[in-house]
Amino acid sequence: MVRAVVFLVALTGVFLAHAAWADEVPDGEFIQCEAPCPGWHYDLVYQVGDGKVIMVAGFASEGPSVNLRDGQATMDVTSYPQLKDLRSRVDDFRVDVVTGEIVDSKLQGGLVPGGSGVLGLAATIGVTLIALAVATLMVRRSRVRS
Amino acid sequence: MVAFVTALAAILPTPSGEAHTLVFGTSVTTSLCVGAGLTGSVNLYNNTGPVDVTQAVRVSIGLESGDTTQFAWYNFSVLDNGTSAEIARSRGALSNWVQSSNYTEGATLSFHIGTSFDLDLDVHNIDSASQCFQVFARNAWVGNW
Numbered sequence: 475m476v477r478a479v480v481f482l483v484a485l486t487g488v489f490l491a492h493a494a495w496a497d498e499v500p501d502g503e504f505i506q507c508e509a510p511c512p513g514w515h516y517d518l519v520y521q522v523g524d525g526k527v528i529m530v531a532g533f534a535s536e537g538p539s540v541n542l543r544d545g546q547a548t549m550d551v552t553s554y555p556q557l558k559d560l561r562s563r564v565d566d567f568r569v570d571v572v573t574g575e576i577v578d579s580k581l582q583g584g585l586v587p588g589g590s591g592v593l594g595l596a597a598t599i600g601v602t603l604i605a606l607a608v609a610t611l612m613v614r615r616s617r618v619r620s
Numbered sequence: 621m622v623a624f625v626t627a628l629a630a631i632l633p634t635p636s637g638e639a640h641t642l643v644f645g646t647s648v649t650t651s652l653c654v655g656a657g658l659t660g661s662v663n664l665y666n667n668t669g670p671v672d673v674t675q676a677v678r679v680s681i682g683l684e685s686g687d688t689t690q691f692a693w694y695n696f697s698v699l700d701n702g703t704s705a706e707i708a709r710s711r712g713a714l715s716n717w718v719q720s721s722n723y724t725e726g727a728t729l730s731f732h733i734g735t736s737f738d739l740d741l742d743v744h745n746i747d748s749a750s751q752c753f754q755v756f757a758r759n760a761w762v763g764n765w
Binding site for chain 1: 655
């Protein structure tokens with residue numbers, strides 16, 4: 475009798491667990507979550523020649539994958555900090571074919587229009603050094619006066 | 621009495637002993653953000669079975685968000701893994717998706733082949749801005765149990 479009750483309880487548990495799992499997997503529902511969606515992985519497809527970004531694809535499960543054509547390459551961008559911007563502004567991003575880094579042309583436009591990631595970084599460092607030098611001079615002058 | 625039952629059993633049609641049920645395969649949900657004037661391509665099912673059954677694959681596509689006036693065409697293509705031949709297809713071209721955040725376009729592709737199949741999707745974004753689409757697919761077939 476006790477064994478029968480234990481068996482029935484276990485059977486009910488398995489059934490409920492299966493029902494809960496089934497509820498977690500939406501069948502044809504439009505998924506509303508902000509990228510990166512939990513459990514998803516994201517791949518970027520770009521042109522090897524000029525680094526132009528063609529597509530950012532997200533996959534809810536293992537199995538599906540991007541199809542690459544001639545002259546295209548892919549990159550895992552699941553943990554890329556700007557993934558949300560990358561998806562919404564695909565045309566503003568490109569891959570630096572030398573460094574392999576993703577470049578946001580919109581952000582870099584103010585520093586080096588059309589420049590590469592390396593040039594943009596160099597420009598940023600240069601501007602920072604000049605600002606530091608100016609600040610140091612101002613501090614020294616103020617000390618001399620006092 | 622025994623003779624009567626035996627005779628009746630011989631006359632009545634014998635059930636085959638096989639029951640049929642609809643078996644669902646793995647569901648696939650994918651999101652594609654495609655650049656302006658470019659084509660994005662994904663493989664939704666690769667080398668998928670079982671073989672030698674009639675497969676029915678539901679495919680759906682919709683705009684993720686934003687303006688519903690977007691120019692794009694899409695092409696779902698089922699390929700025979702044995703011959704690489706295209707055996708089923710659903711394609712469309714839209715300028716008005718009516719609603720975003722919903723699967724507004726869909727079809728069911730049915731086929732029966734002796735080998736496994738692939739399902740590929742191409743989305744060409746004709747618009748002047750990048751846009752995102754969400755895609756759903758699921759296969760099913762009739763099995764015995």
